[in-house]
Amino acid sequence: MSDDKLTPLRARIDAIDAQLLDLLNQRAKVAQEVGHVKAETNAPIFRPERELQVLRNVAERNPGPLIDSDLQTIFREIMSACRALERRMTVAYLGPEGTFSEAAVYSHFGHAVNGLPCASIDEVFRATEAGVADFGVVPVENSTEGAVNRTLDLLLQTTLTISGEVSLPVHHCLMTASGSMDGIRRICAHPQALAQCQGWLNQHYPALARDPVSSNGEAARIAAQDHAVAAIAGEMAGEKHGLRVVNSQVQDDPHNRTRFGVIGRLRTAPSGHDRTALVLSVANKAGAVYNLLAPLARNGVSMTRFESRPARMGTWEYYFYVDVEGHADETRMATALTELKENAAFFKVLGSYPCSL
Numbered sequence: 518m519s520d521d522k523l524t525p526l527r528a529r530i531d532a533i534d535a536q537l538l539d540l541l542n543q544r545a546k547v548a549q550e551v552g553h554v555k556a557e558t559n560a561p562i563f564r565p566e567r568e569l570q571v572l573r574n575v576a577e578r579n580p581g582p583l584i585d586s587d588l589q590t591i592f593r594e595i596m597s598a599c600r601a602l603e604r605r606m607t608v609a610y611l612g613p614e615g616t617f618s619e620a621a622v623y624s625h626f627g628h629a630v631n632g633l634p635c636a637s638i639d640e641v642f643r644a645t646e647a648g649v650a651d652f653g654v655v656p657v658e659n660s661t662e663g664a665v666n667r668t669l670d671l672l673l674q675t676t677l678t679i680s681g682e683v684s685l686p687v688h689h690c691l692m693t694a695s696g697s698m699d700g701i702r703r704i705c706a707h708p709q710a711l712a713q714c715q716g717w718l719n720q721h722y723p724a725l726a727r728d729p730v731s732s733n734g735e736a737a738r739i740a741a742q743d744h745a746v747a748a749i750a751g752e753m754a755g756e757k758h759g760l761r762v763v764n765s766q767v768q769d770d771p772h773n774r775t776r777f778g779v780i781g782r783l784r785t786a787p788s789g790h791d792r793t794a795l796v797l798s799v800a801n802k803a804g805a806v807y808n809l810l811a812p813l814a815r816n817g818v819s820m821t822r823f824e825s826r827p828a829r830m831g832t833w834e835y836y837f838y839v840d841v842e843g844h845a846d847e848t849r850m851a852t853a854l855t856e857l858k859e860n861a862a863f864f865k866v867l868g869s870y871p872c873s874l
């Protein structure tokens with residue numbers, strides 16, 4: 518195409534961009550006004566239920582040709598930038614940079630936040646509890662490997678609540694400094710990632726040692742320095758350390774996903790499409806769990822997840838991590854929770870939050 522034909526089209530794009538620029542700044546000024554109103558009442562800056570509603574509206578009103586998920590990414594960033602004018606928040610996550618946890622932070626909050634990489638899940642909780650971070654993002658479960666036990670144990674004790682969730686596809690790559698496997702003697706990754714790729718590794722590299730390390734980002738860092746090491750990590754972590762991809766999509770399940778929880782002091786208001794996370798325990802007797810959960814069915818509350826963890830008191834007692842559909846402020850849910858509490862030896866609401874998109 519000659520530039521003669523491009524020039525008028527680009528002039529139209531320039532004119533539309535000028536309108537977009539003006540509209541975006543108009544929007545930002547209104548968000549600043551919202552910020553002033555919130556400051557007067559000490560109301561929370563971040564309102565996940567409102568942001569979810571904006572994103573759902575975008576999808577509902579979208580005439581195309583842009584696809585819903587791309588537009589939602591753009592609007593997520595617009596809200597993130599507007600929110601940062603009210604105040605730029607700090608979000609702790611399981612580091613180092615380049616991990617899926619970091620991707621989860623930006624997918625939930627947009628990029629106008631300060632990410633705070635932490636060395637462990639414990640540290641994410643500590644930083645958030647201490648107020649060093651406004652929120653923390655921690656892995657909760659993986660579709661191949663199941664629950665992240667450390668997160669479940671810490672949720673039991675924390676004073677923080679779950680204010681949101683993020684579900685991300687997790688695609689692993691095998692990467693080395695050279696882009697080939699020549700001279701490689703071991704493969705490093707987080708134990709969860711090694712487990713998610715074990716079938717593929719058994720088939721393709723059965724003789725290579727597998728070395729569990731603290732994170733996939735750490736594995737990428739090691740592989741960049743030690744050329745006898747290959748890393749399994751997300752492509753982002755590899756890029757950050759200058760690694761080259763030997764094989765992509767090496768996870769056994771092509772639909773592998775991880776669900777992350779957003780923890781903080783915020784009690785998220787209902788968005789109309791919410792989930793409530795609970796922890797319960799009950800005396801170790803026949804039929805006890807059945808009776809414990811009966812109030813859910815009685816009040817028409819659906820359970821979407823049921824996970825048990827040993828109470829670690831040597832008595833074969835368990836904590837049950839239960840996710841149910843709905844918000845704790847809804848009447849039928851409030852009734853179900855009151856009845857659940859009556860039967861439970863231990864009862865804690867971890868939080869109500871909007872289901873991820």
Ligand SMILES: O=C(O)C(=O)C[C@]1(C(=O)O)C=C[C@@H](O)C=C1
Nearest residue numbers: 548551562563564567596599600
């Ligand atoms: O509606 C609000 O409470 C706002 O502060 C505005 C806004 C937005 O940009 O749309 C920004 C931050 C909140 O998390 C939700 C929405």
